[in-house]
Amino acid sequence: MKKVIVIGGGLGGISAAASLAAEGFQVEVIEKNAHLGGKLNVLEKEGFSFDLGPSILTMPHIFERLFTRAGKRMEDYVEIEELRPHWRNFFEDGTTIDLYPTGRETAEQSERLSREDGEDLERFLAYSRKLYESTLPSYFDRGIDTFWGMMKFHGVLRALFEFDALATVDQGVRRHIKNRYLVDILNYFVKYVGSSPYDAPALMNLLAHVQSEFGLWYVKGGLFNLAKGLARLLGDLGVKTTLQTEVVRLDVKDRRVTAARLADGTAREADIFISNMEVIPACRDLLGESPSSLRRFRRFEPACSGLVLHLGVDREYPHLAHHNFFYARDSKKHFSAVFREKTLSEDPTIYLVAAARTDRSQAPEGCENIKVLPHIPHIQDPPFTREDYLALRERVLDKLERMGLDGLRRHIIVEDMWTPDDIQRMYYSNRGAIYGVVADRRKNFGLKAPKKSDRHDNLYFVGGSVNPGSGMPMAALSGQQVRDRIAARL
Numbered sequence: 138m139k140k141v142i143v144i145g146g147g148l149g150g151i152s153a154a155a156s157l158a159a160e161g162f163q164v165e166v167i168e169k170n171a172h173l174g175g176k177l178n179v180l181e182k183e184g185f186s187f188d189l190g191p192s193i194l195t196m197p198h199i200f201e202r203l204f205t206r207a208g209k210r211m212e213d214y215v216e217i218e219e220l221r222p223h224w225r226n227f228f229e230d231g232t233t234i235d236l237y238p239t240g241r242e243t244a245e246q247s248e249r250l251s252r253e254d255g256e257d258l259e260r261f262l263a264y265s266r267k268l269y270e271s272t273l274p275s276y277f278d279r280g281i282d283t284f285w286g287m288m289k290f291h292g293v294l295r296a297l298f299e300f301d302a303l304a305t306v307d308q309g310v311r312r313h314i315k316n317r318y319l320v321d322i323l324n325y326f327v328k329y330v331g332s333s334p335y336d337a338p339a340l341m342n343l344l345a346h347v348q349s350e351f352g353l354w355y356v357k358g359g360l361f362n363l364a365k366g367l368a369r370l371l372g373d374l375g376v377k378t379t380l381q382t383e384v385v386r387l388d389v390k391d392r393r394v395t396a397a398r399l400a401d402g403t404a405r406e407a408d409i410f411i412s413n414m415e416v417i418p419a420c421r422d423l424l425g426e427s428p429s430s431l432r433r434f435r436r437f438e439p440a441c442s443g444l445v446l447h448l449g450v451d452r453e454y455p456h457l458a459h460h461n462f463f464y465a466r467d468s469k470k471h472f473s474a475v476f477r478e479k480t481l482s483e484d485p486t487i488y489l490v491a492a493a494r495t496d497r498s499q500a501p502e503g504c505e506n507i508k509v510l511p512h513i514p515h516i517q518d519p520p521f522t523r524e525d526y527l528a529l530r531e532r533v534l535d536k537l538e539r540m541g542l543d544g545l546r547r548h549i550i551v552e553d554m555w556t557p558d559d560i561q562r563m564y565y566s567n568r569g570a571i572y573g574v575v576a577d578r579r580k581n582f583g584l585k586a587p588k589k590s591d592r593h594d595n596l597y598f599v600g601g602s603v604n605p606g607s608g609m610p611m612a613a614l615s616g617q618q619v620r621d622r623i624a625a626r627l
């Protein structure tokens with residue numbers, strides 16, 4: 138029986154481990170933290186529960202596949218429910234628009250949208266569907282990893298046309314949508330991959346179809362219950378999990394990894410190694426590659442990071458939905474600050490999740506558990522200071538108070554703040570990025586690093602830094618694609 142070591146128990150690592158164990162491989166997951174799930178993590182404090190990382194689940198069928206291929210039923214492990222509206226969108230002029238899966242419903246439910254706006258949105262969603270369907274057989278189903286691989290599969294001319302290859306996300310949106318509020322809303326889908334609509338390829342507009350078609354889901358009791366369910370699945374499949382244990386080096390001989398060296402100096406030998414540690418940190422820290430050798434990855438710039446505030450407040454804000462966005466006055470300026478000037482935005486767009494709006498188990502009676510996430514640049518040289526982050530916190534709270542969260546500061550009774558340094562320290566993500574590699578038309582055309590090492594024959598990568606990329610479902614899909622690659626070579 139072939140032995141596999143998985144370095145890191147994030148969603149990519151868990152998915153690879155479950156998929157290979159279901160095929161009869163002997164698998165061990167080695168995770169440096171005390172929990173499985175990686176960024177899918179939880180903070181419980183004084184009766185409040187906060188999903189530290191992801192809070193939006195899309196494409197649940199990708200997770201379901203992990204269970205069914207193991208002969209199990211997902212509902213026996215995790216309970217999920219669909220949310221409506223998907224997002225509530227707040228604008229500085231007082232406009233509020235709820236986003237539903239269809240253009241018709243979105244327009245019908247809003248006083249600020251006309252029937253024509255709804256029809257524009259339907260046309261945009263049809264375009265988004267085509268983008269998704271054109272990449273389905275190559276990128277999602279076959280796990281093709283490279284630009285030339287994609288060109289070979291689709292043909293250059295067809296790919297240029299079908300992927301709307303000459304446009305950015307923003308240009309693709311504006312070609313279909315006139316309403317300025319809807320432009321801001323649709324441009325923000327690219328948040329799922331931590332990128333800018335002014336730099337990301339229009340192909341990323343497929344994200345709107347993904348949410349509209351497959352729904353937006355909540356995991357009952359909090360998203361971390363998904364990690365718990367997956368951990369149970371690994372146990373049932375006989376996967377060995379070793380927590381609070383760091384892999385510090387990979388031993389190499391004749392272009393093959395022979396062992397994972399642990400912090401205590403012991404070695405774990407195996408036939409196949411799968412790294413859920415991101416590609417650049419793994420090549421640098423586990424394989425000792427030099428800066429000049431790492432230059433081959435320079436187009437895989439980290440995605441953005443975030444300043445994450447967890448606020449337990451002793452009052453309710455009934456006008457909030459479960460998921461909310463508070464838009465910058467000038468969205469382009471905000472994106473430009475984060476992705477081009479690499480500064481902390483003066484007026485950021487803010488994502489706010491208030492899970493207790495639909496799940497009362499998440500906060501004490503009469504309270505809200507509010508998570509606030511403005512996107513900010515990944516760690517810079519020199520890095521931002523604590524004072525810089527605290528100043529941004531003030532701007533964020535000012536904006537939320539101005540936009541309807543009356544007296545927010547006065548009602549905070551529990552607070553916790555995560556900076557990019559915390560994210561890097563906790564998960565070893567490259568420069569504190571929260572979504573792996575940025576999608577940028579000029580740098581990488583939205584492609585991440587390949588899943589198979591270019592230097593070591595039995596080393597694979599999974600998770601947000603490789604294709605198909607970041608976000609929970611894509612990280613899980615990367616693990617399934619690596620299983621397919623390994624199985625195809627047997």
Ligand SMILES: Cc1cc2nc3c(=O)[nH]c(=O)nc-3n(C[C@H](O)[C@H](O)[C@H](O)COP(=O)(O)OP(=O)(O)OC[C@H]3O[C@@H](n4cnc5c(N)ncnc54)[C@H](O)[C@@H]3O)c2cc1C
Pocket residue numbers: 144145146147148149150167168169170174175176177189190191192193194195382383384385413414415443445510560563564565566571572573599600601602607608609610612613
């Ligand atoms: C604040 C925040 C909000 C987000 N919101 C969403 C959202 O709403 N929806 C969504 O889909 N996605 C969201 N994401 C992104 C999503 O969390 C990630 O894309 C996904 O979870 C990444 O999975 P991964 O497989 O890359 O592994 P990671 O979660 O990065 O886990 C990697 C694991 O490897 C371990 N590790 C690394 N190096 C070593 C080593 N040397 N030895 C042992 N262990 C090691 C780490 O400790 C970690 O547990 C969010 C992320 C953050 C941080």
